[in-house]
Amino acid sequence: MSYLSIEFGLLFIVFFAIYWAFNLLPKFQNALLLVSSYLIVSSYSWQFALILGVYTSVTYLISIMISVSKDHAKSWLIFGLIISISNLALFKYFDFFRQELQALLNVFHIPILLPLFSVLIPIGISFYTFHSVSYLVSVKRKEIEVAKFWDFALFLSFFPSIVAGPINRAKDFLPQISVCEPRQILEPYRAFILIMMSIIKVYCLGGWINDAWVNPIFANPLEFSVIDLLVGVYAYAIQIYLNFSGYTDLVTGIALLLGFRLPINFNQPYLSLNLRHFWARWHISLSQWIRDYIYIPLGGNRKGFTRTQINVLLAMFLSGLWHGAGINFIIWGICHGIGIVALNIGDRFFGRDVISQRSPFIARLLTWHYVCFTWLFFYCENLSDALDYLMALTHNVMIKPQYWQAFLIIMVAYLVYPMCKNLPNLATVLLSKVNKLCLPVIMILILWCVIYFAPSGMPDFIYASF
Numbered sequence: 131m132s133y134l135s136i137e138f139g140l141l142f143i144v145f146f147a148i149y150w151a152f153n154l155l156p157k158f159q160n161a162l163l164l165v166s167s168y169l170i171v172s173s174y175s176w177q178f179a180l181i182l183g184v185y186t187s188v189t190y191l192i193s194i195m196i197s198v199s200k201d202h203a204k205s206w207l208i209f210g211l212i213i214s215i216s217n218l219a220l221f222k223y224f225d226f227f228r229q230e231l232q233a234l235l236n237v238f239h240i241p242i243l244l245p246l247f248s249v250l251i252p253i254g255i256s257f258y259t260f261h262s263v264s265y266l267v268s269v270k271r272k273e274i275e276v277a278k279f280w281d282f283a284l285f286l287s288f289f290p291s292i293v294a295g296p297i298n299r300a301k302d303f304l305p306q307i308s309v310c311e312p313r314q315i316l317e318p319y320r321a322f323i324l325i326m327m328s329i330i331k332v333y334c335l336g337g338w339i340n341d342a343w344v345n346p347i348f349a350n351p352l353e354f355s356v357i358d359l360l361v362g363v364y365a366y367a368i369q370i371y372l373n374f375s376g377y378t379d380l381v382t383g384i385a386l387l388l389g390f391r392l393p394i395n396f397n398q399p400y401l402s403l404n405l406r407h408f409w410a411r412w413h414i415s416l417s418q419w420i421r422d423y424i425y426i427p428l429g430g431n432r433k434g435f436t437r438t439q440i441n442v443l444l445a446m447f448l449s450g451l452w453h454g455a456g457i458n459f460i461i462w463g464i465c466h467g468i469g470i471v472a473l474n475i476g477d478r479f480f481g482r483d484v485i486s487q488r489s490p491f492i493a494r495l496l497t498w499h500y501v502c503f504t505w506l507f508f509y510c511e512n513l514s515d516a517l518d519y520l521m522a523l524t525h526n527v528m529i530k531p532q533y534w535q536a537f538l539i540i541m542v543a544y545l546v547y548p549m550c551k552n553l554p555n556l557a558t559v560l561l562s563k564v565n566k567l568c569l570p571v572i573m574i575l576i577l578w579c580v581i582y583f584a585p586s587g588m589p590d591f592i593y594a595s596f
Contacts, residue, residue, distance in 0.1 A: 133380055134333055146387065153312050160284055160307060167289040171253060178252040185217055186283050189262045193269045197276045207270045211263065218259045222251050254292035256452060260419055261286050265300035273301045281307045290381035294591050296395040296415035306390050313389030319562045322569060323554055324383035326576050331376030334584040339369045341585045343536055348509065351522040357531035359523050364540045366509050367502040370592055371400065377591045398551050403486040403493040405469045408501060420445050439474060443467040458516060462507040469500055
């Protein structure tokens with residue numbers, strides 16, 4: 131069930147009324163959230179809910195063993211991490227690695243035939259795996275006590291963030307679940323603005339950009355000019371930002387209405403002056419998770435300059451692999467790793483941030499283009515399609531552009547965007563001065579405009595597939 135569907139909106143209104151009817155009973159509210167979260171997971175497939183339930187139970191038992199074992203806590207943590215990674219690898223990467231593993235077994239003449247079957251990826255498996263890892267590590271570090279089972283089950287299944295994040299940390303989110311005092315709706319005006327922004331971003335702007343520019347150009351890049359191909363690249367960069375940040379806005383607004391705070395996941399990433407800044411602004415919860423649970427345990431920047439660059443490449447390689455079981459995602463991650471390594475080398479020999487200090491606009495422009503062209507590997511289903519697109523960029527100079535107006539629109543939007551970054555906060559302030567009775571009228575008006583101008587069909591959340 132799409133969170134942007136009318137069905138979900140109507141069900142949420144009913145759920146919202148029941149949920150706050152029991153505002154004096156936060157434990158009962160937790161039960162409602164848990165049941166609703168599993169029903170939403172089951173709406174995709176009842177097997178997904180079963181897998182989540184079994185995984186939750188096993189992980190919880192391991193956390194108990196970590197807590198009570200004085201001498202073997204680290205061993206139990208390692209065992210828990212192996213279980214988590216194995217579960218993710220089985221469902222998400224089995225098909226991708228099956229051929230390679232079978233070839234390796236044949237080389238060593240091991241008489242094992244791996245089964246030929248397609249494994250359906252459970253919804254949200256990447257996100258609740260990351261949630262569970264943060265929980266196990268926090269228990270091992272004594273940052274938190276072992277949670278109550280039902281609180282932990284809600285932490286892994288919390289429906290606003292299970293489909294496509296953001297990634298919650300156990301030490302930050304579990305205390306919000308285990309409260310005994312009555313909850314309150316948090317920042318209702320900001321929640322309203324976030325939900326409306328999400329509908330506009332995903333349903334209207336993102337869908338329109340996808341239908342008008344992205345799909346037509348990427349369908350057959352060899353027929354388009356260099357200007358058109360640049361429009362396709364820029365348009366997809368804008369679409370994926372609108373789609374993913376729009377989803378984050380939506381679930382953050384829903385969580386605020388339920389009395390929960392989710393971590394900030396975006397901070398104007400296309401205003402970044404370099405790739406380090408970009409990853410501090412894009413999918414922040416994932417970037418910080420990779421930093422804390424992969425990059426720093428590998429040694430971070432504590433073991434010399436060369437080892438630091440290797441750690442960066444490994445972390446970005448794993449980031450690419452996390453996004454999808456395909457060589458295109460791996461190349462995308464490695465491209466970002468190479469870009470950060472090149473930036474670090476430049477800082478070492480020419481001075482830190484030498485370009486951004488002399489010309490922030492040029493630094494932002496260079497970063498924008500590097501990020502945009504790496505999105506090619508993210509969008510294309512295979513490497514050959516991405517190479518065809520790049521080849522067309524170098525050969526289709528003489529073809530007459532069809533989308534030159536779109537090129538101008540994107541250029542103007544890129545120049546104007548820095549001046550619009552505070553519009554959501556301004557809208558929240560203005561809305562707080564409006565009579566609450568007018569809010570439903572404003573929402574209906576916005577929804578009518580979105581439905582009128584948006585393309586037909588229900589847009590997908592791109593990151594739901596990861």
